[in-house]
Amino acid sequence: MSGAKVRDIVIIGAGVAGLSAGIYAGRAKLDTLMVEAAFPGGQAALTNEVENYPAIDNISGPELTNNMLEQAIKFGAELKTVSVTGVELSGEVKTVHTAEGDIQSRTVIIATGAKPKKLGFEGEEKFFGRGISYCATCDGFFFRDCDVFVIGGGNSAAEEALFLTRFARKVIMIVRRDELSCTKTIAEELMAEPKIEIKYSTELMRVSGETKMETAEFKNNKTGENWSYRSSDGEKFGIFVFVGYEPESALFAGQLELDERGYILADERLHTNIPGVFAAGDVRAKELRQIITASADGAAAAVEAEKYLK
Numbered sequence: 001m002s003g004a005k006v007r008d009i010v011i012i013g014a015g016v017a018g019l020s021a022g023i024y025a026g027r028a029k030l031d032t033l034m035v036e037a038a039f040p041g042g043q044a045a046l047t048n049e050v051e052n053y054p055a056i057d058n059i060s061g062p063e064l065t066n067n068m069l070e071q072a073i074k075f076g077a078e079l080k081t082v083s084v085t086g087v088e089l090s091g092e093v094k095t096v097h098t099a100e101g102d103i104q105s106r107t108v109i110i111a112t113g114a115k116p117k118k119l120g121f122e123g124e125e126k127f128f129g130r131g132i133s134y135c136a137t138c139d140g141f142f143f144r145d146c147d148v149f150v151i152g153g154g155n156s157a158a159e160e161a162l163f164l165t166r167f168a169r170k171v172i173m174i175v176r177r178d179e180l181s182c183t184k185t186i187a188e189e190l191m192a193e194p195k196i197e198i199k200y201s202t203e204l205m206r207v208s209g210e211t212k213m214e215t216a217e218f219k220n221n222k223t224g225e226n227w228s229y230r231s232s233d234g235e236k237f238g239i240f241v242f243v244g245y246e247p248e249s250a251l252f253a254g255q256l257e258l259d260e261r262g263y264i265l266a267d268e269r270l271h272t273n274i275p276g277v278f279a280a281g282d283v284r285a286k287e288l289r290q291i292i293t294a295s296a297d298g299a300a301a302a303v304e305a306e307k308y309l310k
Contacts, residue, residue, distance in 0.1 A: 007031045009305050010096050010105035011077075012084055013248075015042020016291050017281025018111035019068040020298025021305075025109075026075030028306050033103065034072065035096065037083040041065030042113045043282070044291050046135050049163075053291055061137070064291075089255050089274045107276045107305040110252065110264060111298060114245035114282040114289070119151060122206035123213070124241075131213035132239045136160040139238070140167045147229070148238040149174055149216065151204055157242035158182040158190055164240065165195040173198045174218065204239070212236065247283045259285045270301040276308055 009025045011018045014036035025032040039045060047061030056064070073079065086097040089108060096103045116134040118124055124132060133139040136150075140163060148168040150161040153175035164171050173190070178200045180187050190196050201222040208215050216239065217228045231237050247263045249256075257265040257273045263285035270278040280297035282289045 004102070004104055006093055007033050007103065007105040008309055009033070009107050009109060009302070010035060010094070010103055011109045011111055012087075012096065013042065013111035013113055013281070013283070014040040014069070014079060015111060015113045015281060016044045016065065016068065016294040017113070017283075017298040017301075018042075018109070019065060019072050020295040021109045021111060021280055021302040022072035022077035022079075022298075023068065023075055024299045024302035025305065026072055026077035028302065029076065030302075030306060030309070032077040033105070034077055034079045035084060035098065035103070036079065036081055038081075040069045040079065044294075046137050050291060084251060087251060087255065089252075089277050092276070094276065107278070107308055109270075109278045109280055109298075109301045109305060110249075110256075110272075110283060111280045111294075111301075112248035112251075112283045114247045116241065117244045117246050119204065119241050119243055121204050123208055127207055127209070127213045127239075131236065132207070132241065134241050136163050136240050139240075140164050143168055143236070143238040145169050146235065146237050147172065148240060149204070149229075150240045150242065152242035152244075153177060153180045153182060154242070154244070155182045155186060156244075158186040160240055160242055161196055162186075162189055162193060165193055168195065168238070171196045174202050174204055175200050176203055176221065177201065178222070207239065213239070245282065245289075249283055261285075269304050270297060271304065276305075278304055 008030040009032045011021050011034045014034045022034045044061045045065045050059050082098045082100050088095040094105050094108045144167045147170045150173045161171050205217045205219050207213050215230045219226050249262050264279040266272050266279040266284045278301040280301040281294040
């Protein structure tokens with residue numbers, strides 16, 4: 001790789017954390033490249049409404065992240081859409097292997113985020129995209145005037161259940177515990193929504209059907225009672241799974257220190273165990289994973305990378 005261009009900063013991932021890092025790094029006049037395998041914006045770009053970002057009353061996720069992308073590019077950061085296949089992070093110059101060749105950089109900011117967890121029930125893989133979804137914003141429209149199930153009792157599940165009431169005839173929340181784990185404010189909204197029914201201490205066991213999903217089978221984990229839902233007259237129904245996320249950190253295992261769940265360990269200044277390598281956003285171990293915290297992480301990581309370069 002002698003003579004190859006060496007960047008100041010390569011940001012792996014262009015979700016909110018990566019875009020924020022791109023804004024701050026570009027504004028600092030650093031040679032900055034953001035690398036994204038799919039689409040800029042990450043999970044936030046799949047969110048229909050954002051109402052908790054400071055000073056913005058209401059904005060769609062795609063609009064917010066597109067604004068961030070345009071801002072990063074305006075400040076000089078570049079975006080390359082390509083899959084990262086491996087990394088070599090030790091040494092003064094880091095190498096990011098991609099499907100289109102290697103990229104070298106003096107610093108790397110990892111902002112790969114996290115993806116929705118799959119539940120593992122029978123039929124989940126078979127009917128993914130054919131009745132089973134992990135994104136209400138993406139697929140809610142397809143279940144207009146149908147019954148839908150939302151699996152989970154946390155904030156994400158609650159917010160998606162409320163969103164689905166715009167389309168569905170009825171939203172049935174399946175909660176494994178005997179209480180919701182979402183915040184009290186959101187729980188009160190759920191209770192006040194006539195389209196929402198909540199079934200506690202319940203688990204989804206399997207879904208079945210020939211060419212389409214026809215039956216869903218459930219079990220009460222306290223009483224052992226089994227019950228099923230079956231579509232009638234060829235009518236479809238949907239199952240939306242929201243049971244948490246898992247970090248996109250497999251590429252870095254063996255080089256970066258990870259916690260027991262696979263999240264990258266970084267200190268309060270976003271430094272990992274390798275000098276010149278920083279972690280930002282939902283991929284790193286922390287308590288709160290929100291758009292605002294991802295934005296803050298990205299900004300802090302870029303500032304720390306600038307200090308390291310100096």
